[in-house]
Amino acid sequence: MNEQLPFIAETSTLPLLSSMCRVRRGENFRVHGMTVSRPMLCLILQGEGILVLNDEVHTAHTNQLFVLEKGTTIEAASRSEITECILLSINTVSLQKVRGEWTMASEPGLPFQWSTGPMPVRHEQQMVSRFEQLYTAYQGVQQEHFINIHTQLHELLQYISESRLEVNQEKVDPALERSIMYMHRHMGEGISMDHLAKIAGLTPSSYSRSFKKAKDMSPTDYLNRLRIDEAKKQLQQEHRSIKDVAESVGYGNEYYFNRKFKQAVGIAPSVYIKRDQLRIATASILGLENHLSSLGVEAIASINGFNDQEPSESEQQRELTLQWNKLRQSRPDLIIADSYHAPYYDKLKSIAPTILLEHVQDWKQHHVRIAELVGREKQALANLKQLAFRTLDVARRLQQFFDHERVTLVEVKPPMIRLQGTINHPLSHLLYNELMLKPAQIAPPEHQWVDYPAERIPLLDTDHLFIHRLSMHPASEKLLRRMKQTSSWNRSPAVLGGNVHDISSWLTKSWTPSGRHQIMDELVHIAEQHAALSQTGLIVQF
Structure with a gap:
């Protein structure tokens, strides 16, 4: 099917403009469970936030176009002071010539095979101009008004069709x-x-x-x-x-x-049929068992072949042996492993069928993939939706406390001190994109992290230091003491202002829904403590 609007064929579909409105809302704008009664296009003119369509979460930003099929359920929340959009609803009719006479019947969908979701296009500003022109014509009362607005509608739809982009930003052919x-x-x-x-x-x-x-x-x-x-x-x-x-x-x-x-x-089709009844085990350093728990499934056994703590080699080997024995004795129907456990794949497969998840930067792909394997796809969508709305709410709360103060994440990871960067990690995206915290300049902008010897740590020129100690073992404590003896530490605004915060393992927790909730819980607690101490004058403001 070539995407053209065929108006002279024996059977044709004709889109007609049903209604058009411009919606402008203020801060904290929310939409709860609205259902679309007819096919619509939604163009975001101003603002950003999240748009949940049929329980699937999308980010929304200025000049973005969304297709909404009839029956689509909508939930939305804005993170902007002003949100503005144009809603264009369409009725499609089918024209058919029978024995020389035209008959008309209503069609349920859009004239093209477009489905609910974002519609990326080239030359967004040109598309916005066409929407604006159509809206102006729709409001007008000039002669031949009907023909004018429907001609512009057809031209707009044709322009969108010809300007559509693939996910990889290639033009749709x-x-x-x-x-x-x-x-x-x-x-x-x-x-x-x-x-x-x-x-x-x-x-x-x-x-x-x-x-x-x-x-x-x-x-x-x-x-x-x-x-x-x-x-x-x-x-x-x-x-x-x-x-x-x-x-x-x-x-x-x-x-x-x-x-x-x-x-x-x-997994085989025979296993897929009974996937919601499987006994699942995990092999992971990324908390795959927590994904399962969020989906209402408890792993019967979990193994981590890469314990990052500091016990002796013999203690590590003994602990790993115990984990392997427990895994075998649990007799799982399926083992789900992360890519870090690829070296153990043959050993895992000898115990039970094993799925090795590919390494991805987007942690949500793991959640959705695991949900499919255990028959909990709807629960996964619900988890992601709940997390998206909570993240938006927490971001607003944190802005009140942190305002424009800079934050830096430090990991005490013997034998080095690690400064977390601002890219290519779920934690970086959560802190600096979703929660909109401001990274300090020392946070590496082009790397996931950079490691330093304790004595050569750069000046910690930041307002808040979030510190994760890998363990309480002597090597970590000694490394932390060496860092605290440097001028880079003692000249830090965060240290001088009393804004050094011990945190749990955020790097690992950022890979799971429950872990991200825990990170936000800690941040809110830190922010509230910071605000309370500031009011009493116990924290020096720089």
Whole structure:
């Protein structure tokens, strides 16, 4: 399907402007559980915050466009003083010529195959101008008003269609979209790459190159993903055999389907069917067991093969042996491991089927992936939504206490002192992007962290120091004492002002929903203590 508005065909769809309004709200603007009654486009003119569509959390910012299908549930919260948006609702009618006469019927959706969610486009400012022009025309009373506004609506929709971007910011290619639409409609049939290339009007080699550039995967991999996603939906239905599901999504051979499904999902279809009943164990330094707990599932055993504490080598080996024995005795149905445990993969697999999660910077991907493996996808969405709203609320509270004061995170990690940077880590993103704390200049702006000998620590020119001691063992205490003897420490505004705060293991906790809640609990407690002491004059203000 080429995205054009066909107004002269024997059967045509025609979008009509139903209503258009400009909404402007003040600070702490919230929307609770609104349901969209007709298809809409929402353009953010001013402000930023979170927009939850059908329980899926999105960040929202100025000049961003969202598509809202009929029936979409909306929750929203702004972090800006002023929030402004344009809401454009559409009725789509189907025109059909029967025996020389035109008949008209209402259609439920948008004229294009757009789905609920953000719609990235090129040249955002041009799109905003077109929305503004249409809104001005909608308010007008000039002659031929009806024709004018609907002509502008069609031009706007066509402009959006032609300016759409892929997730990787590549321009959407209508030719590739036609082949993808064919995959969706005919995935249960045999589909050749030659036929898909012909639909796109390209040679097979050009089609494959263009597809991979746009979608970051080959056409074959994309088709397999569509089929596996559809198979997962069908496997959740009662009385569906694996053989029937395999055939319905285009895999004539059940054995081949089993292999492709396990390759994509990590578990066999037979295990996927009963995934909410599995006994799960974890092997992780990133708190995968806490992900499970947040989803209402308790790990029957957990192993951490990389204990970062300071006991002797013999003590470490004894503790690790106990963990392995407990893991074997628990007889799990499935082990979920993080990428750090890749060296143990064969050993873990000898105990139970093991899924090794890929290393990702976005911790939410782990939460959603684990939720799928245990059949708790809805709970994962609820967790992420709750966390997003709480983060927004805590950010507002912290701004009242910290204002423009600078913060720095230090980890006492023998034999070095580690200064946490501002990029490429879930904790950095939480502190400096979501909670909007201000990093000190000494926080490395281009690295996750930088390590220093205690005697060579740079001047800790920051208003607040958050310090995590890896352990209370002698090596950590000795390292901390050496740092405290330096002029870099004793000249620090945070030290002079009494704003040195001991914290728990935020670096690890930032990878899980429950851990992020705990980090915010500590921050709020620190902020309230800081405010109380400031009022009594016990803290010197610089």
